[in-house]
Amino acid sequence: MKLVALASLIAALTLISVSDEIQVGKQADREVRKHVRELRDAETVAYVRGLGRRLAKVAAGPDYPYTFSVADYKELNAFALPGGPIWIHRGVLEAAANEAQVAGVVAHEIAHIAERHAASRLTASVLTNMGLGLLGAMLGNSGGATAAQGAAGLMTNGVFLKFSRDDEREADRVGLQLMSKAGWDGRGMVELFQILRRQSARDPSSVDAFFSSHPSPDDRIARLQAVAGKTRGRLDSQQFRIVKARLRTLPPARPMPR
Secondary structure, three states, X not given: OHHHHHHHHHXXXXXXXXXXXXXXXXXXXXXXXXXXXXXXXXXXXXHHXXXXXXXXXXXXXXXXXXXXXXXXXXXXXXXXXXXXXXXXXXXXXXXXXXXXXXXXXXXXXXXXXXXXXXXXXXXXXXXXXXXXXXXXXXXXXXXXXXXXXXXXXXXXXXXXXXXXXXHHHHHHHHHHHHHHHHXXXXXXXXXXXXXXXXXXXXXXHHHHHHHHHOOOHHHHHHHHHHHHOOOOOEOOOHHHHHHHHHHHHOOOOEOOOO
16 A cells, blocks of 8 residues: 555656756756757748747746757657757658648647646656655755756756657647647648658658657547647748748758667
8 A cells, every 4th residue: 555655646746846847958958969960050940949939938837948959850850858948850840741730849849848747757767766765855855956966867868758648648739729829720730740640651760769759640630630620820831931942952951860
């Protein structure tokens, strides 16, 4: 009984404060930049940042210092780090047929941060790696700082977070709400999942990174179609078309290093 009660307590805890979560994310982002090839094209990066800020402005939850960066890789993927940093692969921009599809990807990642999924995953990782025997000490006044130090160590050692299936469902739902509030058509999120499904059939290696940290799009498409179909908003923009054309003039994106 005691073990069951302890497990339930741990599942309900978020030991890392928002400020500690932000610091963990900043440290993890610095580490990512040492290993990820970043797209330096000023116009494309400015476009992605503007799109991201528009979505982040309507996000609920803590006032996170969201940042948006583009990895110069051809694979379709995106990921969120604790406390605000979001990365999207150039491959998403090139595969997307309209702006709402890109907004759907970014909105999903913002939702993970806004709902504090990373903080919950980090808490679980810290407890698992530091041992249950330290639980009492971590619940003291310095608990959050201790947890944050442990979490930062995990992140900088290359341990990226894989969110739970429930987290992913919530990020889809909240992401759709963000898209609608920010003025985009929610059908873009469903369309991007359909692109991922087709791409998986044509070239599985191009979506391996996405599937390593996200569930298959099949059940997500079915679940979201009815809701997304009721939304109305912007599907595309001239600015996105300009960015797409610009990307075609740049040296091709490289594959992710294995």
